[in-house]
Amino acid sequence: MMKNSLSLQTISRIAVFIILLFSVYFLFAGHNNPGGGFIGGLMAASALVLLYLSFGTKKINKVIRINFPYLIATGLLIAMATGVISVIFGYPFLTQFYEYFHFPLLGKAGLATALLFDAGVFLVVIGVTILVILTIAEDDD
């Protein structure tokens, strides 16, 4: 795609990590602040798109060996698992739980199964976005 764009590649190397970090922040902050799985997923996907744009798909495909259809499936399974677990314990489908714990380093923190659900959303959104863009971009016919 791109021939040799040194400045773009250099900036991308740094920016991608910042964006990825930001996306993970969105994922975790979602429950109490703006954000969530969907936004985080889109953000992470745009970081990957940036990588593809600056280094070309061939190079990045060597580095990121993710099968995106599997990623989508994994995300869906995680999201569904949170629902099924509540069924196993006798609650209606997709009942979410949360509890506060004292962690050794972090101190008191809330843990919710909703986060797991959000993680599923996160994975699905990344998978969908990248799969769509890569499929169209790599189509030579």
Next chain:
Amino acid sequence: MSILHIAILAPFIFAIFIPLFYKYLPRIHTGWFVLVLPTLLFIYLIRMLPTISKGEVITKQFEWVPSLGINFNVYIDGLGLLFALLITGIGALVVLYSIYYLGKKGEALHNFYVYLLMFMGAMLGVVLSGNLMVLYVFWELTSLASALLIGYWYHRKKSRDGALKSMLVTVMGGFAMLAGFSFLYVITGTFNIQEIIANADVVAASSLFIPAMLLILLGAFTKSAQFPFHIWLPDAMEAPTPVSAYLHSATMVKAGIYLVARMSPVFAGAAEWFWLVAGLGIFTLLWGSFNAVRQTDLKSILAYSTISQLGMIMSLLGLGSASAYYGYEDYYVIATYAAIFHLINHSTFKGSLFMVVGIIDHETGTRDIRKLGGLITLMPITFTLSIIGAFSMAGIYPFNGFLSKEMFFTGLLHSLDITQFNMQSLAFLFPVIGWIASVFTFIYSMIIVFKTFTGKYQPEKLDKKPHEAPIGMLVPPIILAALVVVFGFFPGLLEHTIIDPAVHAIHPAALAAGEHFGIHIYPWHGWDAPELWMTIGVIALGVIMYLTLTKWQKIYEFLRLHKKDPINYIYDYLLDGVIRFAKKVTSMQMTGLLRDYLAFMFIFVIAIVLYSVIRYDVFSIDTGNMEGIPFYFWIIAFVFAAATITVPFIQYRVAAIIAVGIVGYLVALFFVIFRAPDLALTQLLVETVTTTLFLLCFYHLPELRKERSKPKFKLTNLIIAIGVGATVTITALSTLVARGHRPFEAISEYHLENSYKLAGGDNVVNVILVDFRGFDTFLEILVLGIASLGLYSLIKFRVKGRDSI
């Protein structure tokens, strides 16, 4: 389920085994196996005759769909048994005849006998069921079987056309009848015929009385080939001759007669019933006999003759219904009596005549009377049979047709004394029309006999060398002709055994149990009886007209009747018209253009929304809050509108994509202003990703189809677009006002209060997405996954080498 039920269903059960006989016993004609069944059924049914003669009835119950009141209950009285005997008796004879008529080679015998048995069972079901819905089911089965039998030689176009026509006409009537039955159910709350008859006064008082009567009569008239629905019967003559003899003379066409007779206790006494049944019947009699004379094909003559004879029976039933007014005096009941008697007679002589015509066709290769002639010495037995049948049909002593013809005249003359139904001024029409029609009946009966068997023998016009038929083919018409003679000499055999109970079923109030009608069938009425002179007149004028046939036959050309029945023109016009109209409508709305379909949908949306807005007067605008809007908001709204309006005017795709992108980012800005941070973030990201996708897709668009022209400006599109925009705006504004006085609390209060308490999250939007309404989110990511996998498989797994999209 009793033996009676099994007897009725036996033909259906037996039909299953026919293909096995045909396949595994090919050396024996399949018909021999079939013959067993109607014979056994006939014996079984005739054993009930003594019971029925005593005026008793036999009923058997079987629950089918009790929750809907649809039960297969068998009800056998005189009327039902009479028909059942005709069906099985003539059925047996027809099967025997068909064994010799249809060869073992080259005929799909298994089809033929399966259809025939299906018809037989259906017909038995029609006449023996005491439930209207069950009757209807069997009724449609007879239509179906009839169409299958008419189209038996399906490689001939004429057969297929005839089958289609009979199907369309009879099923049309059948549906009407179903509606009529439903009306009766609505009125009385039952499908049981006897219960409906018991509630006849309730039916008569109902406002649905006339619609129910008309619809049921429509069913009866189409089935019984009454004017103007008779057109299917001549075309049904494309069927094999045993079928014509069985279905189209003796049994199925009498199903309508049966229905009229069966429904008489409910409807008799109404002027509409009298005029429709009697009036249409007598006109059908005239029309059928008048048209029969011009035919050159023997089966066509018989078809029109059947139409006319059915009209005669129908008119007699109508005249008999007048007796409901006069306390069922024998004086008026005689018409009904004549109807039943002639029904039996017609089945005997018409069945034998059809078989005779089949023999002639089979042995000479033609049915055209212009080619036939002088067969008297070659086929003496056939000639004798045809003379018996045709003379009986013409009403000549000593055959049974003479007796019923005289009774017909008696009934007609008695109609002069009917003072109801405006009959004083019109009563003379019945004897006059009946008498004229009898003259024509005489003429065509003579044509059948003398044009075929006397005159010049023309062997050069015949395909085969004619000779007498095999004995097996002659036995059934001999039996029927023997019955013609026996009933002619000993009509008393029928009087108390079967006609009395049958008439009693039609006029249940006329007789107490065990009594008999004071009517007797006798051939000699005395010199002063007008019936005798009417018959003599018919014969005298008939002979003169037959001898001068060539002189006055030009009248048909003058009346333009010589080619085909004028009703056929109407039928063809209607059928073509329906097809043409349907094609026109379809080609008008099904253009194949997506934009047209979209336009239809949008127009519909506009129409329905505007209609409800105007109908319920809900449009309202509240301008009170307009002052509170800050100035910067106006600027954003203006830019938003400007960007939107530019999109349709942009010539280049890239520019359009960018303009759409601007609109998207402005939406994100709106979200920011209305304090929806999650939405704003999502909108920004989604907008970016979709713009990327747009650009990628644009890159892939093929060179050739690059459409750089301005989108065609279409006024209609503009109007539709403005209309949709206006309706949506109106709805939105009205909803906004309506929100001011809504009766319910918004659920968002609950979410705001409980999001931290119950779900442990401060971000209410996210809590709703993953917790309160997690199910929606789950399905949404599923949608995303399916969409991407769909796209993936569309692109990756498309078949290479074909024309790409």
